[in-house]
């Protein structure tokens with residue numbers, strides 16, 4: 001076992017426990033200190049390959065890259081905060097102009113905030129304002145954030161909602177989680193029963209379609225289990241929205257910013273949403289959220305939405321340098337994602353052939369999940385085994401995050417070197433092999 005749990009690590013954990021509120025936290029004690037590219041070190045100098053991008057934030061490398069860091073540093077010395085919803089500033093406008101160019105034609109209005117949940121709060125309010133309707137529709141296993149509006153959309157674990165209701169009006173419906181179809185069917189012979197359910201139950205028996213402002217959807221579900229749906233599903237949801245005058249909101253907070261190989265995850269499905277939300281990777285490691293709408297939806301009345309820190313100049317400087325970097329290296333970044341995605345899928349699918357504990361391998365681009373099961377017949381989730389695999393990887397120099405009940409998410413920085421990608425997959429395979437043989441001893 002390579003990773004040493006030193007007195008320093010133990011002391012930070014003990015101090016944290018005393019003063020900080022409990023949060024989600026991984027099953028292993030990673031105390032971050034410094035990092036660059038695809039490598040991170042903890043406070044005791046233990047070295048790790050990063051397969052987490054620190055929750056899909058460091059898409060362009062751990063601690064961003066030099067051009068992004070330098071832009072942020074320069075801005076710190078000039079002016080950090082411009083009160084951008086009260087005063088004017090040029091940099092956020094320049095960045096917004098570049099950002100909307102990454103969206104389908106006709107997208108032209110941007111609201112800046114500081115996180116994914118705030119980007120979704122803005123989307124909820126805008127959708128209500130634009131349609132004058134009060135309900136929203138979202139999916140089981142969805143994660144859209146933890147403030148009360150976005151939490152009303154979130155339904156990936158009841159513990160996240162426990163004691164916090166009642167919530168604003170959201171109806172939840174099943175997502176196309178084909179590995180565990182809630183209707184007990186199989187794709188494609190299912191005939192998309194999940195789409196029929198929305199029409200025949202949710203919109204026929206619970207809420208009148210003319211009262212629903214928007215359907216919020218993650219093009220690929222993240223926290224809920226790294227669930228990639230069939231193209232037909234997303235197209236069908238778009239159709240339901242169109243048939244009923246509802247808006248479609250694509251939550252790209254985790255899946256956007258090239259993670260799936262395209263700037264927008266929704267572009268993998270040939271579908272356009274009406275509102276997009278982004279955060280996480282957009283400013284390379286600094287806090288930023290963005291809500292981007294179709295121009296034809298119009299504007300909002302003065303005073304109906306604003307904030308203090310949205311458009312913060314340091315975050316925007318980083319985001320601006322990041323989008324410049326993406327634009328300058330577009331072709332090579334896309335080609336590299338395709339190449340590395342194929343390395344990952346090949347290796348993970350080969351592991352699935354060898355180890356029965358892997359029930360499903362799924363994803364898009366470099367956003368891949370492997371769901372672990374105790375039996376391929378019963379699909380009993382292998383929760384303890386999954387956590388043991390994460391711990392074993394940590395002990396051997398690889399940082400990975402869980403998702404859903406028993407899934408491991410594999411999201412290295414898009415810039416990961418082939419060598420470290422292969423090494424990381426090797427560490428993961430050793431841990432899976434060990435868990436597989438103790439399970440099926």
Ligand SMILES: Cc1ncc(COP(=O)(O)O)c(C=O)c1O
Pocket residue numbers: 114115116117118120143144145146218222223251252253254255279280
């Ligand atoms: C799809 C999605 N939406 C929203 C959020 C909330 O973002 P934040 O934690 O920045 O509020 C997350 C966070 O993981 C997410 O994955």
